[in-house]
Amino acid sequence: MTLTREIRPGVFWVGALDWDRRLFDALIPMPQGTSYNSYLIRGSDKTALVDAVDETMAETLLENLQSLSVRSIDYIIAQHAEQDHSGGLKKLLEAYPDAKVLGSARCLDLLVEFDLIQRDKALEAKDGEKISLGGKSLEFISAPWVHWPDTIFTYLPEDHILFTCDFLGSHLAGSSLFASDEALLYASAKSYYAEIMMPFRSAVKRHLARIESLAMDIIAPSHGPVHNRPRFILDAYGEWASDEVKNEVVLAYVSMHGSTRIMADYFVDALISRGVQVKRFDLTDYDVGDLAESLVDAATLVIGTPTILGGAHPLALYAATLANALRPKTRYASIIGSFGWGGKMLEQITESLPGLKVQFLDPVLAKGRPKEADFLALDRLAEEIAGLHQKLV
Numbered sequence: 001m002t003l004t005r006e007i008r009p010g011v012f013w014v015g016a017l018d019w020d021r022r023l024f025d026a027l028i029p030m031p032q033g034t035s036y037n038s039y040l041i042r043g044s045d046k047t048a049l050v051d052a053v054d055e056t057m058a059e060t061l062l063e064n065l066q067s068l069s070v071r072s073i074d075y076i077i078a079q080h081a082e083q084d085h086s087g088g089l090k091k092l093l094e095a096y097p098d099a100k101v102l103g104s105a106r107c108l109d110l111l112v113e114f115d116l117i118q119r120d121k122a123l124e125a126k127d128g129e130k131i132s133l134g135g136k137s138l139e140f141i142s143a144p145w146v147h148w149p150d151t152i153f154t155y156l157p158e159d160h161i162l163f164t165c166d167f168l169g170s171h172l173a174g175s176s177l178f179a180s181d182e183a184l185l186y187a188s189a190k191s192y193y194a195e196i197m198m199p200f201r202s203a204v205k206r207h208l209a210r211i212e213s214l215a216m217d218i219i220a221p222s223h224g225p226v227h228n229r230p231r232f233i234l235d236a237y238g239e240w241a242s243d244e245v246k247n248e249v250v251l252a253y254v255s256m257h258g259s260t261r262i263m264a265d266y267f268v269d270a271l272i273s274r275g276v277q278v279k280r281f282d283l284t285d286y287d288v289g290d291l292a293e294s295l296v297d298a299a300t301l302v303i304g305t306p307t308i309l310g311g312a313h314p315l316a317l318y319a320a321t322l323a324n325a326l327r328p329k330t331r332y333a334s335i336i337g338s339f340g341w342g343g344k345m346l347e348q349i350t351e352s353l354p355g356l357k358v359q360f361l362d363p364v365l366a367k368g369r370p371k372e373a374d375f376l377a378l379d380r381l382a383e384e385i386a387g388l389h390q391k392l393v
């Protein structure tokens, strides 16, 4: 069975839906699967393909192209070298040996290194360069660091379509070509942004500003639904990448014998009663994508951990390491937890967060079960956070 959809006359979605994939990079959960979008553009003289698919779906792409009677491809635009968009290149080039592969210099180098293309197939697509397909043209826009250094966008001015590869995408397999359920899309795109784009927030802002002046009826990313209401995803990205943070605390905690859990329970109520929103994650049972998404705009991160083997619990260290890698715009951080006879838990957590530009607030540590003084200290921390958050608005 093949599946192709016409987006505009002569412009087709020819990619692959991966309904069953549940993990990306052996890290990122994909509860809704994903898609590897590939786009065929037919001009009167030449034919181009934007992005190949994951290697596992190369046959699907080829069958889709055959179903449209594509006998030759002149240009394959490799907007990004990561294998979920380039893994199909080898089989594609076997089927269409005359095609040239266009990409940024960095992308082409990577594709050669990954043994996906031979150097003699490569043509550099420089920023601002244009190629004509006859009645349709493609203009290349350099867009590094969303999320690799090699990315380009491709603009089709005659149809007002911008192809953006990972940027503005989502891990969402669905039957609608265009984004139909915007609530679902918003949540999916936000966790995708958190996991992939957030560490490169300044590049995101730069590229958003650059494409703002383009006439865009359609934004066609290489994962998830195609946007026929570009403003929706552009505004969402604008909000996530802005410097604004929300009156929210992300509390990521783990408890062994219940002391840290008692503190977490008390602390959550102390925050809520002071008007602070809380997203609470028990680190023994949580979704990495949800935690990442919650970090996009929360003003404060609090890690809760007991002391084990002389230091922080490994699950708490993992959460701190993940938060550090994602580099959210969080302003404040703190630690709550318990200990029996001491240890280096505080230093370990603090030293795991060097990438966050945060002000550390005094931690609250209980010896054994939390007591009156510990609850008062949690009240003080909640009061301090509420006060700091009030100054955000």
Ligand code: FEO
Pocket (backbone or CB within 6 Å): 080, 082, 083, 084, 085, 147, 148, 166, 223
């Ligand atoms: Fe969807 Fe960076 O690959």
